Amino acid sequence: MSERVVPAAARQRRRPTKQGVVLSQELIVETALRLIEEHGSDALSVRRLGRALGADPSSIYRYFRHTDDLLLAIADELIGRTMRPWRPTGEWLADLRELGLRVHAGALAQPRAAALSAYRVTGRAYEIQAVEAILGVLRRAGFPDPEAVRIYHAFVDQALAFGALDSANAALPRAAREAEAQVWRTVYSRLPADTHPNIAATAPHLVATMRGSSYPAAQELLLTAAAARLREIRAAHGS
Amino acid sequence: MSERVVPAAARQRRRPTKQGVVLSQELIVETALRLIEEHGSDALSVRRLGRALGADPSSIYRYFRHTDDLLLAIADELIGRTMRPWRPTGEWLADLRELGLRVHAGALAQPRAAALSAYRVTGRAYEIQAVEAILGVLRRAGFPDPEAVRIYHAFVDQALAFGALDSANAALPRAAREAEAQVWRTVYSRLPADTHPNIAATAPHLVATMRGSSYPAAQELLLTAAAARLREIRAAHGS
DNA sequence: ACCTTATGACAACACCGTTGACCTGTGAAG
DNA sequence: CTTCACAGGTCAACGGTGTTGTCATAAGGT
Structure with a gap:
């Protein structure tokens, strides 16, 4: 049935997004921090983050169950x-x-x-x-x-x-x-x-x-x- | 040209809402506090507050410029x-x-x-x-x-x-x-x-x-x- | 070469704050 | 008593949010 979120360790299929970016928990966290630094914490939203990553916002839910998980x-x-x-x-x-x-x-x-x-x-x-x-x-x-x-x-x-x-x-x-x-x-x-x-x-x-x-x-x-x-x-x- | 927010002291036209409520800063603050107490602080939104007051949400902006003003x-x-x-x-x-x-x-x-x-x-x-x-x-x-x-x-x-x-x-x-x-x-x-x-x-x-x-x-x-x-x-x- | 399936993409849902345009009753002025 | 300006309530719309169900596809194991 395939869980929505696969643990980081078990990931192997590194499929790039349309814009050619290969996602990972690390990349997402880093990008989120950069976003916050540059445009303030209000700038952090799933959709903006997706845009900054070059990926569809919903892709992030393959790595973090909720926004809360990402914040942690x-x-x-x-x-x-x-x-x-x-x-x-x-x-x-x-x-x-x-x-x-x-x-x-x-x-x-x-x-x-x-x-x-x-x-x-x-x-x-x-x-x-x-x-x-x-x-x-x-x-x-x-x-x-x-x-x-x-x-x-x-x-x-x-x-x-x-x-x-x-x-x-x-x-x-x-x-x-x-x-x-x-x-x-x-x-x-x-x-x-x-x-x-x-x-x-x-x-x-x-x-x-x-x-x-x-x-x-x-x-x-x-x-x-x-x-x-x-x-x-x-x-x-x-x- | 008529400012959006009229200072509380200068208010005199007390026009009731469709549901018969006469608004005021005090009533809005009290209702907001009641909302938070009863349904948690997540329950406080302009739209919900409007509903709780029996008024259109946008009416609140006649009394507070932003949500921030209300929170203060x-x-x-x-x-x-x-x-x-x-x-x-x-x-x-x-x-x-x-x-x-x-x-x-x-x-x-x-x-x-x-x-x-x-x-x-x-x-x-x-x-x-x-x-x-x-x-x-x-x-x-x-x-x-x-x-x-x-x-x-x-x-x-x-x-x-x-x-x-x-x-x-x-x-x-x-x-x-x-x-x-x-x-x-x-x-x-x-x-x-x-x-x-x-x-x-x-x-x-x-x-x-x-x-x-x-x-x-x-x-x-x-x-x-x-x-x-x-x-x-x-x-x-x-x- | 085939099949499974992980993973990205898309569209939709229900909410949010905020604003501009409109309408109407109030209260004061004549 | 009527008139009339306008404060203040209402409506609709904009652009944003998190989240989810569904679909498409490429990667990797066999």
């Missing part, structure tokens, strides 16, 4: 690109700090794709590799399993969440971003001290810190708390 | 609902904890609106009120202004970023969410210990914690670090 494959490729050049040093704090900043920077580099995949669990190769690596760092540092998992989740989700947030903001049309900056400069820094004393008192600081991402600060707070917790654990264990 | 109006109403019942107790830690959880829960209650508005600065009434309130809590606790702003920024962005992340996840089609749960149960909890020792060792914990958001844990870590910092500051000041 894209997400995993992004994880791979983030993790591939990462080398743990053995210093757990430094390693996590480095990795968090890398994830965040990766998201900013690929804003549209990051926003698309940050909230998905793919269960694919690269993601598994990343989970294993981070859990390894935490457990080797001395966190007991439940604690390691808790911190793992908080840490990873925070990096992904800030990545998505900051890159969504970075991807705003220029006009919209300028309008936002204007709001801070006009609305917030002109609120009178008698009705809004706290904003008025901190307005210069508010406007100054507005331009950068708060992710580094947030990550530092989270890691500080984790380090403190680890000292407690070690003390309790050593006594 | 919905988001604004949600911020209102989040902030309105909030009463600070004077205990800064408890107050921030409560507020963060409230923001996060509010985002989850209306995933689509939350995802859209999390990375935007509106400068509207409720947003200003929230900024003033949180800064007030931090400054009264004893944080000096630059520190108060830094922590404010990290805290708020964390709540919004997690809100957006978790609500994007919550907005997934049911099938996709079930597939994700399945991934944790099948893929991750069955990896062999020799290739993936850290995942294998923590699999039960991983599966247990994946069902909930990691926001509470992340928030707790951030607040713990902030409290530690405050003790330092007080000590330095007191000496």
